[in-house]
Amino acid sequence: MKIICSLCLLSLSSTLITAQTSKLIPLTERVNVQADSARTHQVIDGCWVAVGTNKPHTIQHDYAVPFQGKPSYRFELKVEDNTLEGYEKGESKGRAELSYCYATAQDFKGKPDREYRHAQVMKTVYHHGKGICEQGASRDYQFSIYVPSALDSSVSTIFAQWHGMPDRTLVSTPNGEVKKLSVEEFLALSEQMVFKKNIAHDKILKRDKDGQPQKDVKGNLLYKTGEPNGWLVEQGGYPPLAFGFSDGWFYIKANSDRKWLTDKTDRCNANVANTKVMKPVTSKYKASTIAYKMPFADFPKDCWITFRIHIDWTTYGKEAETIVKPGQLDVQMNYLEKGKKVSRTLVDKQEVMIGRNDDDGYYFKFGIYRVGNSTVPVCYNLAGYSEQ
Template sequence: MKTRVLFLLIAQCFGYYISVQGQGLKPILTRVNVQADTAKKADIIDNEWVAVGINRPYAVQYDYTHLFNGKPSYRFELKNEDNSLEGYAKGDTKGRIEFSYCYATHDDFASLPVKSFANAQKLKTVYHYGKGAAPQASSKSYTFSIYVPSDLPENVSSIFAQWHGMPNRTLVSTPEGEIKTLSTEEFIDLYDKMIFKKNIAHDKVEKKDKDGNVVKDKNGNIVYTAGKPNGWLVEQGGYPPLAFGFSKGYFYIKANSDSKWLTDKTDRNNADPTKHAIMEEVTSDYKTSTIAYKMPFREFPKDCWVTFLIDIDWTKYGKEANNVVKPGKLDVNMNYTQRGKIERKHIVNNQKILIGRNDDDGYYFKFGIYRVGSSAPVWYNLAGYKEHTK
């Protein structure tokens, strides 16, 4: 009996090995909404990540055909039809499949008051309680690697790595235009009376059927819809403070800064790699956007691992003063081996730069595919992420 069980186990393992080697890919199927939910043990990938975004078997997979330091890398892909989210402008769409290094687990809330998790869900700050955030105005070092195939189209549009802010929605603007920070209890009171669409609050209106009857869900609770905007605004965030991506025939590194205590979502100040020179600041009253580096996509190394080593001093802001207290710095090295030759390029040389957001909390890293506007297919591999305090 023991011999038969051992034989079956060996056969199963061998069959799995053949399957993996035959196709070289193994789908990663778990997804987590890091703002509104905790990660279960089964959701955590390689003790480091959780996946966010579209859930398709091909969207993110272990790739055994493109190893990195002897381990399978992560292959990300979005097809034409995978832009499932509303974009920034009317009619625009965006698609996402990314790994987030920042997330919380049930254990992060275990010692906190009972209502803490429910409140964090409503505030969309669950991930603030977990691991992976770089504090405001801190200094950090990061590294990661990307493998871009030579058959990836030149018109690819994708952010493949980004550092994102961590806004807190208790910072609000009242209908009278007063900007203030609410207590958690005060915000929950608003949450129960209104419906928020992005940063705009709407009146809560009972949903009615065609006969004028109030609609209820299967549990007997009244269903509400969003009515007119009521003048309340909440902090939601904005462009990522740092992004590595491909757009309009370029590889680019872009730094963004927002010194306004409550972000103005109508201000879309944003540098364009086709229009703006390296280190040219594009400014509005409170925002600065800078192309820290760019190169034509056709010149970006293909069919090899390209490793980025990044040092960041995040900008320090003055909170309610809506100002910059101390600018930041950015240093980036790009290393790769192609046709047997090792290349080391210092592409951003310890540049003084505005980089960050005027939030209480800091920043967290994501890599994968974040596609805005274009529905062209995108695929590449990522691996080798590390971070540490300088």
């Protein structure tokens, strides 16, 4: 069944009056898809929720740059809009994206209340929702981007990415034993410690000067974060597939991780400027491949570029940490140049390692994910997403 994101008539009708006086309509609702379900008013055009900074300029309906007669999505990050810690110490990154994967209250209807509460603690709420492509599956995707000629060639941004769905019940003990906990075991563990990214820290009860436990206004005990205690939880890593701009290049990058519990200290990640196309950079468990690259100056500007992507996701051997079946990637690029249709094959059904060794699969996001400590302003439009 084909799933196509098109603007809902009801959503459009509610903004027509505003659109007559403004060509940009801010979309300021945000959802933490891992830890919370989306409310009805937070769902955008029937198929998206927004993540990242919620300043009015960061994600907007754009009536001035329409796609197939409908408003597109305009994404923008300014110099001061980085709000997240980067991959390296002292680095920052910024995010303003639309996620195709999320859960709503309807996805938990008829289930015990504790199931939603448990999913919040485990950060797996979105595992119960829409937009998931299972590991090892084959899927076709399509989306379009409009890059203005004013965009600085020094930007460092991912504009489309397929992300993994890690399961935090997969843990490593202080002795280095990797095991998958039951829901009850993980909940008990989370009562004893605080997780910062993939690292667990001691959970220490706060006490006043008289040694009495401190409580908040609702009577709940207050805790502080102590030192790392040796436990690790699965958190994920680099996106299995990303389209972006970096170091003066447009690139397509495929990543693979066959390790059962991701090693976050392994920074196997191909550099677009220094890595040859289809020559993977590898470590013991990971592979990072620049599947295609083009100088930023040659990337078409001020027109809609449509990408059509076919992916056969790699199949992994779970605890065995093997490659059961390699993946395949095919990417087509279409646009109009001086009124003539241009069709280019960027990746021609190439075998490639692409995916993660997770129980669950992948989901799509597009927008701006500004990385590498960059604060260079970014602005472009996206639209026309579909998958089947």
